[in-house]
Amino acid sequence: MSSSESNFANSKVLTDSELASLANHIKAWGMALGFQQVGICDIDVRHHDSALRHYIEMAYQGQMDYLARNTDKRLAPDSLHENTCRIVSVRMNYLPPDAGFAKSLANDKIAYVSRYALGRDYHKVMRQRLKKLGEKIKDFCEHLDYRPFVDSAPVLEHAVAEKAGIGWTGKHTLTLNEEAGSWFFLGELFINIPVPIDEKVKEQCGSCNACISICPTQAIVAPYKLDARKCISYLTIEHKGEIPLEFRQAIGNRIYGCDDCQLVCPWNRYADITEEKDFFAREKLNQQDLLSLFAWTEEEFLTNTQGSPIRRIGFQSWQRNLSIGMGNASFDSTILNALEKALIDTNDPVLRSHFEWAIQAQLDKKDAQEKSISSRQHQRLIRVIKKGLPRDA
Numbered sequence: 001m002s003s004s005e006s007n008f009a010n011s012k013v014l015t016d017s018e019l020a021s022l023a024n025h026i027k028a029w030g031m032a033l034g035f036q037q038v039g040i041c042d043i044d045v046r047h048h049d050s051a052l053r054h055y056i057e058m059a060y061q062g063q064m065d066y067l068a069r070n071t072d073k074r075l076a077p078d079s080l081h082e083n084t085c086r087i088v089s090v091r092m093n094y095l096p097p098d099a100g101f102a103k104s105l106a107n108d109k110i111a112y113v114s115r116y117a118l119g120r121d122y123h124k125v126m127r128q129r130l131k132k133l134g135e136k137i138k139d140f141c142e143h144l145d146y147r148p149f150v151d152s153a154p155v156l157e158h159a160v161a162e163k164a165g166i167g168w169t170g171k172h173t174l175t176l177n178e179e180a181g182s183w184f185f186l187g188e189l190f191i192n193i194p195v196p197i198d199e200k201v202k203e204q205c206g207s208c209n210a211c212i213s214i215c216p217t218q219a220i221v222a223p224y225k226l227d228a229r230k231c232i233s234y235l236t237i238e239h240k241g242e243i244p245l246e247f248r249q250a251i252g253n254r255i256y257g258c259d260d261c262q263l264v265c266p267w268n269r270y271a272d273i274t275e276e277k278d279f280f281a282r283e284k285l286n287q288q289d290l291l292s293l294f295a296w297t298e299e300e301f302l303t304n305t306q307g308s309p310i311r312r313i314g315f316q317s318w319q320r321n322l323s324i325g326m327g328n329a330s331f332d333s334t335i336l337n338a339l340e341k342a343l344i345d346t347n348d349p350v351l352r353s354h355f356e357w358a359i360q361a362q363l364d365k366k367d368a369q370e371k372s373i374s375s376r377q378h379q380r381l382i383r384v385i386k387k388g389l390p391r392d393a
């Protein structure tokens, strides 16, 4: 602790000026720990009550049953950790350098992995830093009680971030910020000290609807309402078993997550690249072709995705997602052969039905290609006749 920082270690009740000074310290320590923004809010998120209940009534959560549980806890953060009266909300940028979005979305034989998942699992990175922030505050203020959260519990992270001035909730339902766009993770530290709170920022989507129109599966059913069951991120990451047929073509080459609604967002044009080496893209996952990833054995999958969020989906969903990408790729006999071989080698009913679908999709494209070649030949023949046999044409 520097000599300029006074220590409140022994005082249980802090004066207003001590609380204000502590809030400033928390922000400075958070930034020094690698967060790009730190805000503070109270714990009242009850204005989300009806939107949250509507989401569950509509069953937008699909198989994510945990979202339908603990509604009361989501709406009362102090029931998650007793005596909490403030939440420190933090954000950390994750956009890696050389994101190469267009490169991998334009090549239908390359696997597209959403950019948040190309490096190390953010849960671990963020939680460790939040814990350090808690320890730092406790050094300063002995009676602090704290608990860090990153996705791990029923916390309405967008609602909290919005209140703490980190950004506003965009129509795609993500938190976005005027200067940073939306390529950042959120995390929270629950604390029991009534430091002054920040102001929420103005909503700035205005009349823009770009995210709603671009969504390949029309998952944003209305502004601020996401039917997760239709979202490619949900389908490729959270959904277990067969992916409904109606979404497979729209998934394209996205084998893990989706970034489309963020890619079109005007606020992301000038978003900062992360400096966090942990979030830099791993070579084995970045810009790889579908075929070489499909060739991984389960053991290779587990080794190559160690420490990555991708590991959590398991080998079955990994192969399922890759086969959808392969079915969506333009016709390629090596892709078709790999799928046919994989179909012989597996007894897994989910994979079998996906491989069969992908094989049929490849065969349909082969047919279409042959038809278009034969129609080109046919047109050439007509031109040749007209030119070479004008009398008999």
Ligand code: B12
Binding pocket: 047, 048, 051, 052, 055, 064, 067, 114, 115, 116, 150, 151, 152, 153, 154, 155, 156, 157, 158, 159, 172, 173, 174, 175, 176, 182, 183, 184, 185, 186, 187, 223, 224, 225, 226, 228, 231, 233, 234, 237, 238, 256, 257, 258, 259, 261
């Ligand atoms: C479940 C989940 C998902 C699910 C469902 C998302 C959803 N919108 O429901 C799926 C798998 C689809 C998903 C996808 C993604 N996710 Co996600 N996800 C979560 C998680 C764990 C919970 C979200 C949640 O509670 N959903 C439940 C519903 C009810 O919440 P909601 O959609 O925000 O609904 C609120 C609004 O609709 C609002 N609302 C609507 N109408 C109205 C009207 C009024 C008047 C009011 C007041 C409010 C209001 O109120 C609702 C309740 O709060 C959070 C972490 C967390 N604990 O918050 C990460 C989180 C939201 N995800 C994150 C990320 C990065 C993503 C992806 C970008 C990943 C990817 N590239 O594939 C995509 C983006 C898809 C998208 N457009 O949202 C980050 C977002 C960071 C940011 N900048 O905002 C989070 C915060 C994780 C983190 N710790 O960083 N995710």
Ligand code: SF4
Binding pocket: 172, 214, 215, 216, 217, 218, 219, 220, 226, 230, 231, 232, 233, 257, 258, 259, 260, 261, 262
């Ligand atoms: S992540 Fe993709 S599928 Fe999900 S809402 Fe955004 S654009 Fe739609």
Ligand code: SF4
Binding pocket: 170, 171, 172, 176, 204, 205, 206, 208, 209, 210, 211, 212, 261, 264, 265, 266, 267
């Ligand atoms: S694309 Fe437009 S509507 Fe969607 S979040 Fe960004 S600014 Fe808001």
